[in-house]
Amino acid sequence: MKKVFGRPKSMKANIFHYCAGCGHSIAHRLIAEVIDELDIRGITIGVPPAGCAVLAYNYFDVDMIEAQHGRGPAMATGIKRVLPDRIVFSYQGDGDLAAIGIAESFHAANRGENITVIFINNAVYGMTGGQMAPTSILGQKTTTSPTGRQSVLEGHPIRVSEIFSLLPGTTYIERCTVNSPASILRTKKAIRKAFQCQIDGLGFSLIEILSPCPTNWKMTPVDSCRWIDEAMSKEFPLGILKDVPAEQKKGERRHAG
Amino acid sequence: MVIGEAAIRAGCRFYAGYPITPQNEIPEYMAEHLRQVEGGVFIQSESEVAAIHMVAGASAAGARSMTSSSSPGISLKQEGISSLAACQLPAVIVNMMRGGPGLGNISPSQGDYFQATRGGGHGDYRVIVLGPATAQEMADLTMDAFTLADQYRTPVMILADGMMGQMMEPVVFKEPQPRVYPEIYIMKGAGAGKSKFIRGLILDPLDMEEHNWTLDRKYQVIARKETRHELYGTDDAELILVAYGTGARIAKGAIKRLRNTGLKVGLFRPITLWPFPTNELRDLAKKVENFLVFELSTGQMLEDVRLALQGFARIGFHGRPGGVVPTPAELANVVTRQYDRKQGIIEHH
Amino acid sequence: MLVKTIFAGFGGQGVLIMGYTLAHGAMSAGYHVTFLPAYGAEVRGGTANCTVAISDDEIASPIASAPDYIVVLNTPSLYTFQNRIAPGGSLFLNSSIIAVEPSRRDIRIFKIPSAEMAEKMGNPRMTNTVMMGAFLKNTGLVTPDIYLASMEEVMGSKKKSIIEINRKAFTAGFEYSEEST
Numbered sequence: 098m099k100k101v102f103g104r105p106k107s108m109k110a111n112i113f114h115y116c117a118g119c120g121h122s123i124a125h126r127l128i129a130e131v132i133d134e135l136d137i138r139g140i141t142i143g144v145p146p147a148g149c150a151v152l153a154y155n156y157f158d159v160d161m162i163e164a165q166h167g168r169g170p171a172m173a174t175g176i177k178r179v180l181p182d183r184i185v186f187s188y189q190g191d192g193d194l195a196a197i198g199i200a201e202s203f204h205a206a207n208r209g210e211n212i213t214v215i216f217i218n219n220a221v222y223g224m225t226g227g228q229m230a231p232t233s234i235l236g237q238k239t240t241t242s243p244t245g246r247q248s249v250l251e252g253h254p255i256r257v258s259e260i261f262s263l264l265p266g267t268t269y270i271e272r273c274t275v276n277s278p279a280s281i282l283r284t285k286k287a288i289r290k291a292f293q294c295q296i297d298g299l300g301f302s303l304i305e306i307l308s309p310c311p312t313n314w315k316m317t318p319v320d321s322c323r324w325i326d327e328a329m330s331k332e333f334p335l336g337i338l339k340d341v342p343a344e345q346k347k348g349e350r351r352h353a354g
Numbered sequence: 355m356v357i358g359e360a361a362i363r364a365g366c367r368f369y370a371g372y373p374i375t376p377q378n379e380i381p382e383y384m385a386e387h388l389r390q391v392e393g394g395v396f397i398q399s400e401s402e403v404a405a406i407h408m409v410a411g412a413s414a415a416g417a418r419s420m421t422s423s424s425s426p427g428i429s430l431k432q433e434g435i436s437s438l439a440a441c442q443l444p445a446v447i448v449n450m451m452r453g454g455p456g457l458g459n460i461s462p463s464q465g466d467y468f469q470a471t472r473g474g475g476h477g478d479y480r481v482i483v484l485g486p487a488t489a490q491e492m493a494d495l496t497m498d499a500f501t502l503a504d505q506y507r508t509p510v511m512i513l514a515d516g517m518m519g520q521m522m523e524p525v526v527f528k529e530p531q532p533r534v535y536p537e538i539y540i541m542k543g544a545g546a547g548k549s550k551f552i553r554g555l556i557l558d559p560l561d562m563e564e565h566n567w568t569l570d571r572k573y574q575v576i577a578r579k580e581t582r583h584e585l586y587g588t589d590d591a592e593l594i595l596v597a598y599g600t601g602a603r604i605a606k607g608a609i610k611r612l613r614n615t616g617l618k619v620g621l622f623r624p625i626t627l628w629p630f631p632t633n634e635l636r637d638l639a640k641k642v643e644n645f646l647v648f649e650l651s652t653g654q655m656l657e658d659v660r661l662a663l664q665g666f667a668r669i670g671f672h673g674r675p676g677g678v679v680p681t682p683a684e685l686a687n688v689v690t691r692q693y694d695r696k697q698g699i700i701e702h703h
Numbered sequence: 704m705l706v707k708t709i710f711a712g713f714g715g716q717g718v719l720i721m722g723y724t725l726a727h728g729a730m731s732a733g734y735h736v737t738f739l740p741a742y743g744a745e746v747r748g749g750t751a752n753c754t755v756a757i758s759d760d761e762i763a764s765p766i767a768s769a770p771d772y773i774v775v776l777n778t779p780s781l782y783t784f785q786n787r788i789a790p791g792g793s794l795f796l797n798s799s800i801i802a803v804e805p806s807r808r809d810i811r812i813f814k815i816p817s818a819e820m821a822e823k824m825g826n827p828r829m830t831n832t833v834m835m836g837a838f839l840k841n842t843g844l845v846t847p848d849i850y851l852a853s854m855e856e857v858m859g860s861k862k863k864s865i866i867e868i869n870r871k872a873f874t875a876g877f878e879y880s881e882e883s884t
Contacts (some may be wrong), residue, residue, distance in 0.1 A: 140543040142415075147555075154551035160541045162414050162552040168407035175411025175419070176541070178395045179368060183415075183543050201407070204400035231393070267491050369848035521765050522723070524730050604781025683768030 105129035107138045109158045116194035118318025120308025121149055122247070124217060125156050127285045128186070130161065131292055141184045142176055144169045148190040149223040168197020170205035173212045184295055186213040191224050195231040195255045202261075209266025213291045216257060216303055219310040220329060227313035231255045234332045254332055258305045262339040268299040270339040274307040274330065276322035290342075301340060307333055350354040356489050356525055357512065358450055359381030359495035360392060361420050364530050366446070368412035368419040368517065370397040372427060377450035377578040380422040383609040392415075402427040406434025406447070414552055416540035418500050418533065422448035424516070425466050426457060428474075435509050436475030439569070440554030444503035444535070446496070447481075448512045451503035453677030461677025462517035462600055466512045467654035470513050471628040478566050482510040483578065483597045484626040485564035485598040489523035495625075497530055504535045506576055513627060515650070517600045517679060519642030551675040582625035583634050587613070593693050594657050597648040598624050605648055607682025612689055619689060627655070632662040644699040646670040646692060648685060650678070656702070670701035683684060706844060707767035711752035711784055712776030712797075713790050714742060717831035721774070722753035725835070728824060728845045731756045736767035750779060757844060759766065774838055776817075776830065778803060795838050797830060820875055825840030829872035836876025847877060 104110065107129040113122040132138050138159055145153035154161040164172040164224035177185045194202045194216050205212065221239055222228040229239040229246060232254045237243040247255075262270045269291050273284035284306060291302035306338035307329050309321035316324060369384040381398065388394040394426070395412065399405035405421045412419040423431060424625050428449045438445050451466045453459040470483045482502050492514065499510040541552060556562040584602075587609055588594055597605040602623040612619045613662040622638060622645075624631050639645075645667050647656045652675050663669055672688045674680045692700045708725070712718040719740050726738035735758045742751040754770070756762045763842045776797045786806050788794055793811040799818030817833040820884040824833075831855075839850055851873060855866055 121576055139545040142541055144411075149370045150554055154553065158544070158549045160544050160549050160551070162411070163435055163441070163555055164407065168403065168434070171404040171407035172411035172414075173406075175368065175370070175408035175413070176415040177411075178397065178408075179393075179415035179417040180542055181607070200400050201404050204404065225666055414759045517739065517765075520740050522726060523736065523762075523765075603764045605767065607768070610763055611768075619784060679766060681766050681768035 105133045107132040107158050108295045110118065110154055111155050111286060113156065115149065116216040116310075116312045118309055118311040118321055119149070120219065120306065120310070122142070123155065123281060124284075124306055124308065127275075127288055128188075129157060129288045130285060134289065135292055135296065137184045137296070138290070138292045140182070141186070142180070144173050144176070144185070144187040144192040146189045147185070147224075149219055150188055150190065150217065151224070151330075153188055165248055167193050167196070168201055169198065170192065170210065170212065170214065172203040174205050174208070174210050174280075177210060177212050181211070184213075184292065186215060186292070188215045189217070190223070191216070191218045191220065191232040194256050203264075206261050206301045206303065207264045207266050209268075209323060211298055211300055213295050214301070216305045217334065218257070218305055219306045219308045219312045220254070223308050223310050223313055232257070232333070234328060256333060258303065258333075259320060261303055264301075267301045267339055268304065268341040269294045269302040271306070271337045272305040272307065272333055272335050274325050274335060276307070276309060276325045294342065297302045297342070305333070307335070342350060355379050355383050356492045357422070357496045359389065360493040360527060361446065361500070362388055362394070363527055364418065364500040366418045366420050367391065368391050368395045368409065368417040368490075368512055370399045370408035370412075371419065371421050371423060372402050372405055373585060374424045376428045376452060376519050377422050377424050377448065379519065380448060381492045386621045393564055396589040398684060403433060404439075406431040409445050409568065410434055410438055410441070410443055413438070413445050414441070414541045416535075416542060418444075420446040420448070420546045423448070424450045424460075425463075427482035428466065428469070432469075432475035436473070436477050436479065437507040437554055438474070439475075439479035439481065440477065441552050442507040442569075443552070444500075445505050445509045446499045446503055446512065447509055448496075449514070450513040452511065453675070459677045460516060462515035462650060462679055463675060463677050463692075464515060464599060464650040465654070465675060467511065467627065467649070468512065470511055470619065471630070471658070474527075479569055479630055480576075482508060482576060482629075484504070484510065484511050485513050485627045486518060487599050487602045487623060489518075489521060489525050491625075492518060493525045493527055495519050501531055504533060507539065508572070508576075514601070515600050544582065577625060577629040580626060581629045581631040581634065583631040584621075584623040584625060586621040588620035588622065588642070590618050590636060591642055592618050592623050592695070593689065593699065594642050595600060595646050596622045596624075596635070596655070597646055597688070598627060598655065600672065601648050601650055604680060604682050604685055608685035608689065611682060611686040617690070617693075621636045624655070630658040630662070632658070635659065635662040636666060639663050642667070643667050644670070645694060646672065646689060646699055647702075648672045651675050653702070668699045668701050670699035705756065705762070706772070706842075707754060707756045707770045708772040708774065708844075709754050709767055709770045709784055709787070711750065711775045711780035711875070714749045716749045716751075716776045717828070718751050718774075718776060718787055719753050721831045721835055722755045724756075724850065724853050724857045726755045728849045729755075731853060732845050734759060735762050737762050739765040741879050750777075750783075752784075753779065755814055757759065762776065764773075769818055772838070772842055774834060776802065776834065777801065780806060793841065795834060795841075797834060798832075803828040813837060815876065815879060817876065821872060824868070824872055824875065826868060826872075829869060832869045832872040833876035838876075840877045847873065
């Protein structure tokens, strides 16, 4: 009998601690599948964040080193510069990347560090109990914006992918989601492209994943998936924001023609 | 410059830092020279915070790693130093102390003693702290710092000040020791084997407690085996000054003056500030009753001296915080004001 | 022997390079030396000074409580440092711009019109080198040969012509020497 579905080699046989309907476990699995497919498990080093994914090393069967809140890209920089032939990825939430670690993330991108950042955007602080995130959308109720986020008081949600795509050091940036089978497949393809960019030595790649957090959104998993389509992706449009390899290919073709 | 050269000779292959006066000579030296060394990486980071975490990453990846800064920048690095201690990663951190608190000024000071010797960041940990007093010692201790950091898998701090940083003296570099650091601690991808992780997050309190005791046992070994100090003119002394770094240089000058007037004064100079050479200082109290602590601060090392000598000796104090560097003559005058052969030293309360 | 000298002036007058070059020269002559610069937060302007200690024994403190020699290139530095000189010590002042009389009577005073001399030689920036010639003539801390060799080494990649003109400035200072008491 042919086995069509199983645990990726780059995952440990541990049961996820994530809440029902959470997007982290899907993202973890996709990364592990990509690592398997690219056959880079033995040379990959991951940097998990502070936040719900802080225990990611319980799930990934690759070398991992924890970073303090927001410092993942700095740590990944140190690792990658010492071991340039290893594949280094940092896994970060919205608070980690867009608030406390915005400097580390922005500058690693601007230096064009040859690393991959997986950015989980669920518009809320999950682990600490549902506080407002830098990516919470206007009107979104959280425990620290109880009447809904107001731009005059709390500013606007930060569009990380759009901003980072302006930096010359970045090579591949795509915003995806994991709220449907189709979007999950699309996300996996994006992650694979990002890792491929790193393997090819092109520079900084970032995949932003709009990810459901039913517990802190106070919705059912199904409603959460719907909310991503109906509300969240209006603020954060899905799609490829930067694709240097594709642009280069186009340029070559034009040049040849 | 001396520190940079000593670090490179000691095998430092990764430096990250952010400019701050008075220590810019170190990143400038590294920018030019570390990159010329095979595998040498220099990064001017976006912040002190980023620098220390880059160092952590590089250290985990197996490179001898270093950062340097001055007081306000060291405050920013504390998050990462705590993390290095928790994850048991070796690294060397240089603090060229300036006047504080806050932005303070850029003049030599010793106001960061508490921060350095009490851990500095959050949590239950210690950092090995070395206090050089000459350019030669800056070179020697920088090289030793890398060895100690590897040996105990812990961050080591060179605690100097703007005067030590800017002073020029001839230096002879010693032969570096070959690095002894087990491969198992280096993170470089799992290969075909089992993956590993490095972490400081341990959610189970009992496990965390065990981790704390593990670290503590290590610190106790360090405290037992690694104290260093210098004795200067203590054999016949009736009064002993206790000072470190720049303070000790000034104290030596004062002692020469005082001895010319017939007053037999000696110096006890801690070289390791943590672990503090408590027993070695207490031994001196068996034959000498009067001690005077001199610091470029309002009295921080004074507390360690009290822990060592309280009840055994009389302890006086002279401090000049804020970036003021007094002359040996001033200190000599203070000694003659505070010390009387019949009544002993005026105790500081 | 332990001799301490303070060089002081405006930032940009080259007082740090004077001290540095002297320290470097004394080191190559086999002495123990310390060089301790002190300057303000400004990169140009402000005041700057440095202390050079030269000894045939280990140097305890690089700071000078009572320096043997003081070299001042501007008036504020004269006010700051003249009271520090050890009795019997020497004061070298740039008489081209320092018009005030030193108040000390227990020291030797050398008034060198170093700025004018440098200007006459075509480059006012060599005030410090002229002064250094006069200073070494009267103190003999190191020989002119050692100092000039040290100067060449410190200046390193600078143009030959600049080194040559500095040699001339040094010699002019060395040959001038008029003590006023």
